Amino acid sequence: MSNQPDEITVALLGGGTVGQQVVQQLTAHAGDFAARVGVPLRLTGVAVRDTSLQRTGIDDSLLTADAQALAASGADLVIEVMGGIEPARTLILAAMRAGSSVITANKALVAADGATLYATAEECGVDLYFEAAVAGAIPLIRPLRESLAGDRVSKVMGIVNGTTNFILSQMDESGADYAVALAQAQQLGYAEADPTADVGGHDAAAKAAILAELAFHTRVTMDQVSCEGIEEVTAADVDAAREMGFVIKLLAVAERATGASGEEGVIVRVHPTMVPREHPLASVRDAFNAVFIEADAAGEIMLYGRGAGGQPTASAVLGDVIAAARNRFAGSRGPGESIYAKLPVLPSSLALTRYYVNMEVSDKPGVLAAIAQAFADHGVSIQVVRQDGHGDEAGLIVRSHLAEAGALQQTVEYLRGQDFVKSILGVMRVEGEAGQ
Amino acid sequence: MSNQPDEITVALLGGGTVGQQVVQQLTAHAGDFAARVGVPLRLTGVAVRDTSLQRTGIDDSLLTADAQALAASGADLVIEVMGGIEPARTLILAAMRAGSSVITANKALVAADGATLYATAEECGVDLYFEAAVAGAIPLIRPLRESLAGDRVSKVMGIVNGTTNFILSQMDESGADYAVALAQAQQLGYAEADPTADVGGHDAAAKAAILAELAFHTRVTMDQVSCEGIEEVTAADVDAAREMGFVIKLLAVAERATGASGEEGVIVRVHPTMVPREHPLASVRDAFNAVFIEADAAGEIMLYGRGAGGQPTASAVLGDVIAAARNRFAGSRGPGESIYAKLPVLPSSLALTRYYVNMEVSDKPGVLAAIAQAFADHGVSIQVVRQDGHGDEAGLIVRSHLAEAGALQQTVEYLRGQDFVKSILGVMRVEGEAGQ
Numbered sequence: 035m036s037n038q039p040d041e042i043t044v045a046l047l048g049g050g051t052v053g054q055q056v057v058q059q060l061t062a063h064a065g066d067f068a069a070r071v072g073v074p075l076r077l078t079g080v081a082v083r084d085t086s087l088q089r090t091g092i093d094d095s096l097l098t099a100d101a102q103a104l105a106a107s108g109a110d111l112v113i114e115v116m117g118g119i120e121p122a123r124t125l126i127l128a129a130m131r132a133g134s135s136v137i138t139a140n141k142a143l144v145a146a147d148g149a150t151l152y153a154t155a156e157e158c159g160v161d162l163y164f165e166a167a168v169a170g171a172i173p174l175i176r177p178l179r180e181s182l183a184g185d186r187v188s189k190v191m192g193i194v195n196g197t198t199n200f201i202l203s204q205m206d207e208s209g210a211d212y213a214v215a216l217a218q219a220q221q222l223g224y225a226e227a228d229p230t231a232d233v234g235g236h237d238a239a240a241k242a243a244i245l246a247e248l249a250f251h252t253r254v255t256m257d258q259v260s261c262e263g264i265e266e267v268t269a270a271d272v273d274a275a276r277e278m279g280f281v282i283k284l285l286a287v288a289e290r291a292t293g294a295s296g297e298e299g300v301i302v303r304v305h306p307t308m309v310p311r312e313h314p315l316a317s318v319r320d321a322f323n324a325v326f327i328e329a330d331a332a333g334e335i336m337l338y339g340r341g342a343g344g345q346p347t348a349s350a351v352l353g354d355v356i357a358a359a360r361n362r363f364a365g366s367r368g369p370g371e372s373i374y375a376k377l378p379v380l381p382s383s384l385a386l387t388r389y390y391v392n393m394e395v396s397d398k399p400g401v402l403a404a405i406a407q408a409f410a411d412h413g414v415s416i417q418v419v420r421q422d423g424h425g426d427e428a429g430l431i432v433r434s435h436l437a438e439a440g441a442l443q444q445t446v447e448y449l450r451g452q453d454f455v456k457s458i459l460g461v462m463r464v465e466g467e468a469g470q
Numbered sequence: 471m472s473n474q475p476d477e478i479t480v481a482l483l484g485g486g487t488v489g490q491q492v493v494q495q496l497t498a499h500a501g502d503f504a505a506r507v508g509v510p511l512r513l514t515g516v517a518v519r520d521t522s523l524q525r526t527g528i529d530d531s532l533l534t535a536d537a538q539a540l541a542a543s544g545a546d547l548v549i550e551v552m553g554g555i556e557p558a559r560t561l562i563l564a565a566m567r568a569g570s571s572v573i574t575a576n577k578a579l580v581a582a583d584g585a586t587l588y589a590t591a592e593e594c595g596v597d598l599y600f601e602a603a604v605a606g607a608i609p610l611i612r613p614l615r616e617s618l619a620g621d622r623v624s625k626v627m628g629i630v631n632g633t634t635n636f637i638l639s640q641m642d643e644s645g646a647d648y649a650v651a652l653a654q655a656q657q658l659g660y661a662e663a664d665p666t667a668d669v670g671g672h673d674a675a676a677k678a679a680i681l682a683e684l685a686f687h688t689r690v691t692m693d694q695v696s697c698e699g700i701e702e703v704t705a706a707d708v709d710a711a712r713e714m715g716f717v718i719k720l721l722a723v724a725e726r727a728t729g730a731s732g733e734e735g736v737i738v739r740v741h742p743t744m745v746p747r748e749h750p751l752a753s754v755r756d757a758f759n760a761v762f763i764e765a766d767a768a769g770e771i772m773l774y775g776r777g778a779g780g781q782p783t784a785s786a787v788l789g790d791v792i793a794a795a796r797n798r799f800a801g802s803r804g805p806g807e808s809i810y811a812k813l814p815v816l817p818s819s820l821a822l823t824r825y826y827v828n829m830e831v832s833d834k835p836g837v838l839a840a841i842a843q844a845f846a847d848h849g850v851s852i853q854v855v856r857q858d859g860h861g862d863e864a865g866l867i868v869r870s871h872l873a874e875a876g877a878l879q880q881t882v883e884y885l886r887g888q889d890f891v892k893s894i895l896g897v898m899r900v901e902g903e904a905g906q
Binding site: 055059063066067069070165170171172173176177180181182183184185186251314317329330331332333334335336337338339340343345346348349350351352353354355356357360361364365366367369372374375 | 491495499502503505506601606607608609612613616617618619620621622687750753765766767768769770771772773774775776779781782784785786787788789790791792793796797800801802803805808810811
């Protein structure tokens with residue numbers, strides 16, 4: 035017992051919304067935290083860019099502009115909630131080298147260079163926790179790397195970006211076009227002035243890489259994630275989805291797949307997706323997040339909650355703080371990186387999914403037969419067809435059975451070249467149907 | 471490093487459905503498990519009642535009828551999947567005294583005598599894990615006691631019994647009466663020949679006690695849980711719920727509440743409940759389970775999945791096995807009992823909820839006014855009234871604002887004594903409405 039500390043010191047890098055919430059919770063529930071850890075937590079400093087700004091709930095005397103010194107001060111725990119790759123990366127590595135366990139909410143950094151963070155934590159004998167990096171307050175990292183550690187995950191599908199889910203929910207509910215829904219999201223503060231990182235799927239791709247690594251014990255970096263945003267989703271796609279009993283979601287999908295030579299691998303992709311309305315992910319509206327996990331023994335699991343915001347993110351950070359503090363108190367360590375499986379990350383063109391294809395065709399005899407033949411010739415089997423004539427032209431929607439992206443792409447290219455096809459209005463993957 | 475074991479030995483008590491699944495998974499994924507723990511797991515024996523029975527996937531030479539000897543054999547880990555209070559309790563305590571960490575799926579035992587199990591684990595310096603005891607494969611115990619350790623949980627509402635959820639889903643979908651739906655559940659194997667433990671709410675109450683203890687850091691035993699089953703739910707209740715946009719679920723609810731003298735306490739209750747159809751719990755159908763958690767910072771979280779069955783239960787057991795094995799390998803320990811808050815467990819009559827009251831009244835002028843007055847006189851505020859005349863009598867449904875159980879009960883008693891009230895058809899709590 036003589037080695038046990040009589041307090042756990044905590045240094046905080048970042049005094050923005052999340053940082054202020056972290057301090058407020060640490061202060062308000064200090065007694066609870068002390069009881070849960072075994073000794074009190076003591077905040078030793080908060081590194082901010084401008085120490086002259088008022089920060090709600092943070093004692094002025096704790097503020098410092100010298101993040102480097104605070105990071106390297108040897109606190110038991112260092113919390114990083116600044117965001118961005120640098121200087122966060124340098125500060126975290128300095129903290130670990132000074133013997134501090136690190137808790138971070140930085141998805142961009144973990145996705146871009148998790149390997150260095152893990153390796154340095156291992157080398158320095160400290161903990162690295164990052165529950166807040168994916169889907170805010172939803173317990174997700176811990177269930178994946180601990181609760182499901184005795185199972186074999188086959189697929190993870192997540193709504194992990196609140197901005198795009200809000201826009202798509204608006205389009206579904208009001209029939210608004212993408213531009214209108216985006217403007218509304220910006221007005222309400224759900225989307226930034228430059229929304230590229232969200233609507234382009236890049237934020238979701240970073241989270242997908244993190245989830246894939248945890249689920250499949252294989253290192254996945256962000257550049258290995260195939261990424262398509264929601265900018266091309268039209269009101270017509272949303273209408274077509276609704277009529278078929280589907281809803282469009284931006285999904286981050288990570289799954290086991292078979293490579294060209296029969297080898298087992300992993301595919302990680304982010305794209306707009308048609309999901310049946312009865313699927314649990316379909317009812318995840320607005321800025322909520324959810325992750326749906328399929329595992330061999332557990333079956334289907336869904337974890338749902340608030341994916342962003344100061345308070346939910348602070349909740350996730352503080353859960354990690356308690357875990358790291360308990361480890362510090364007990365002289366033990368939490369789980370390290372687990373990438374023993376080393377599966378190849380396969381191109382998303384090998385992913386087998388169903389597809390929706392929406393086109394405008396000539397309303398003449400024989401056209402449907404020709405189109406059906408085109409799908410068959412390319413090895414794509416049709417599941418459902420909906421034809422809707424209006425004058426000389428007809429709207430034609432095809433939903434396929436499981437098909438390879440390559441085969442579907444070739445079918446669409448072929449159809450685009452035929453004179454009875456006026457235009458291809460939309461092509462989208464379908465996930466979550468029973469028996470898929 | 472010299473203290474680290476070169477294998478982790480595992481003894482299994484129970485060779486039924488769950489036990490067989492545990493062995494099959496341990497065998498099929500032995501390489502994964504070794505990589506995740508750091509050393510291989512080795513099964514040293516399986517205690518069964520009848521060693522002459524064939525057990526799928528279990529090597530005959532591992533079977534033993536001497537559970538006591540196997541439990542006390544000093545294996546690193548002992549898994550208990552026999553169920554029931556005795557001999558499970560005696561065997562688990564013997565295992566701990568022999569230095570084994572224990573993983574159990576035994577909700578009845580944990581709810582009835584968790585205190586002794588925790589205390590013995592503490593005394594012997596071993597781990598106690600029981601993720602499988604509540605809601606099968608859904609990661610629930612670990613999120614509650616670790617992910618949310620930095621937050622303050624205010625309420626937990628769970629669908630934690632698959633049998634009753636299947637019966638209520640059937641009644642909702644087909645309009646069947648309770649007896650018919652129960653018979654169907656029995657025929658399909660979802661309900662036992664004697665369904666009392668499930669339909670009476672006792673199984674859910676055991677799980678509610680476990681969840682309440684974890685959420686509120688307060689010891690809660692099963693006899694402190696107010697428990698009402700689904701036997702009295704009628705097709706008329708289900709119809710009324712549907713017409714109002716609600717669905718009936720058997721909920722296990724644990725919440726912070728205020729006692730008669732203003733003291734903070736906890737209320738734990740299990741009862742049929744009307745839930746709005748747009749609430750995430752409403753779409754949890756058939757034998758699925760889900761737990762909805764409200765926490766100060768995290769906001770609303772829902773964890774959803776398969777709550778029972780051999781494979782899902784085995785998944786949860788094996789997640790705990792990996793955790794306990796990693797601790798054993800690292801010479802560390804997992805979380806112990808956390809009951810520092812020691813909140814009083816208050817009577818459920820103090821719970822503030824909305825209510826649904828369905829009655830048959832005389833269809834005469836002044837009756838509605840008299841009924842409204844009766845509610846007002848007892849301090850129960852009315853939110854919604856639906857009247858439906860048919861001849862001399864009228865169906866009248868009242869939904870109240872938040873009210874104490876005692877006040878509502880007195881209102882109903884008073885109404886029962888009035889001659890313009892022909893009968894009280896149903897009284898049920900309402901949960902999950904916005905702003906509640």
